[in-house]
Amino acid sequence: MMILALFANLFIFGMVIFLINKIFFRSHKQVSKGGGVRRFFQFGLLFALTVISGFGLSGLLGRLLRIGISLTSDRNALAVESSFTVVGIPLLILVALWTRRTFTKDPSEKESMAWNLYLTAISILALVLNVTAQLKILKVIFSDGVLQGSSISQLIVWGGIWFIHFKFLSQARQSINSINDHLIGSIIGLGFSVSGLLTILQALLTSLFDFNKEAVIISAGQPLTQGLITFIVGAPIWYVYWIRTSMMIKRVASWFAYVLLIGIGGGVLVAVTAASISLYSVLVWFLGDPATQSASLYFKNSPGSISAAIVGVLVIWYHRDVLSHENTNERTEIRRIYEYGIAGIGLIAAAGGVTMILVSIIESLSASAQITGGGSTNSLLAAVTLIIVGGPIWWFIWQSIQKKSETNPVEEHSSLIRRIYLFILFGVTGIISAAMLLLGAYFIFKDLFQQGIGVATVRQIRFSLGILVTAAVVSVYHWFVFRNEKDVEIRRNPVMAIERKMYFFVEIKSKPGKDSELIGAINKYVVHVRKERGCEKFDVLLDPTNPGSVYLYEIWSDAPSHQTHLNSAEFATWKELSDPLIAKFTAKTLDSTEI
Structure with missing residues (x-):
């Protein structure tokens, strides 16, 4: 009941926000441009409804897949799952249509942090739940256990939710928030892959050194089986998030x-x-x-x-x-x-x-x-x-x-x-040295005022003395x-030079009679350049008042990406083909006004 009450409040609050958006923002587009509060509730509501619908649909589908078990077992859970599905999915569709309409009116909404945070949160949650289901199913496959319908439904439903949102993230590949999502997925995949590989090697080495011959038996509960299951689940995640995605995006911090x-x-x-x-x-x-x-x-x-x-x-x-x-x-x-x-x-x-x-x-x-x-x-x-x-x-x-x-x-x-x-090293270790000195002095004075200083006193201060000497040496060094360098002013807000975008404006003047041939060659070449990593924009422009000239406007995400483009074999081939057509080539490097 608490969940249903929370859901009802969310729904009512979401409808209020929706009405405010319809009435207020239609006539005040300049206000909606900021839209931080509206985005928060819109995408927050979308996230909540997606989760609710996912759990409800997964639960009902799991009941259908339970062979030999009544669908109405555990009726309280059935009621929750039914309400989540029957109410949650229609509301999810309505909010999704609202979101789609928002994007149609203002495509820049797709670049907002709120939307990207939503994609990151829901895709990572769906990934985790899908991986959990995979682990359960694979453990059953390698054993004599019974395959649970709930595991299959969880795999299907949350796998579908992950796939849909991963597609959205792939479309916004160059967005900072989508990049972070891909890196989070890479960490999850790397963690599972490394853990699985470590367990497999441990099982093989254990058998090789004759510590336990059963370690290499493929059966449930054996280390080799557990390692294989973990690796089978983790490796595809790492491949999709890292090899297929993160390796292709721009290099940010x-x-x-x-x-x-x-x-x-x-x-x-x-x-x-x-x-x-x-x-x-x-x-x-x-x-x-x-x-x-x-x-x-x-x-x-x-x-x-x-x-x-x-x-x-x-x-x-x-x-x-x-x-x-x-x-x-x-x-x-x-x-x-x-x-x-x-x-x-x-x-x-x-x-x-x-x-x-x-x-x-x-x-x-x-x-x-x-x-x-x-x-x-x-x-x-x-x-x-x-x-x-x-x-x-x-x-x-x-x-x-x-x-x-x-x-x-x-x-x-x-x-x-x-x-x-x-x-940290001279300050913190200096504080530690002072603390150990005080502690040692306390033991010395305590024994001095009681039974007198002796061998027992030295034993009491052995840890304080050992830490004091070591910390003091580290601190002094x-x-x-x-x-020697404390007078040097610290750089504020250091920016990685590698992340600075590169802007170029190029004017190419063709040789007499080579206009069409040059434009055709550039248009063919641009198709390949736009696919290169780091190329954010590559526009080909013409000036009707200045025939024979072609203008290029380029934006590259960083200097290394542009340098890789210039060093590529495709660029060298392009130079060989275009040089005979070009009379004059002028390139300007521009700076952005954004700070």
């Missing part, structure tokens, strides 16, 4: 954020974490105190970490290869986030290892015990692992950053990302780096 932060950065985290776990296990087996003397029992989890490392490296390799084809050495803020982030992770890992070693040394000295005894050895090996893995990562990334800083100091030192990185 969110695109580079996906490649650098999700692809390369995420791959680095997975690979490094998995490699650290594997290295630690090996060190403990040979040098430490393993929990068991049976190699098969001790290393039974190693296939998982090895598989994660392999998959992480594959993800890194692929996305680095994608980035290498962009033909840009532009040092953007997104790239800085990636580099400083990886450097920070490496530094934190190495500092944690140093802290653990200092704590172990203090504990060993205060207890008059050997530092290599029992669990202390394993703790030291964990610390060594963190230093071995984190130290080189921080060193190589930081040295690369510093070299770029030496090459172009003003640009690097004025970066907001660099300033935040340095502030980065303070000196910051001090």
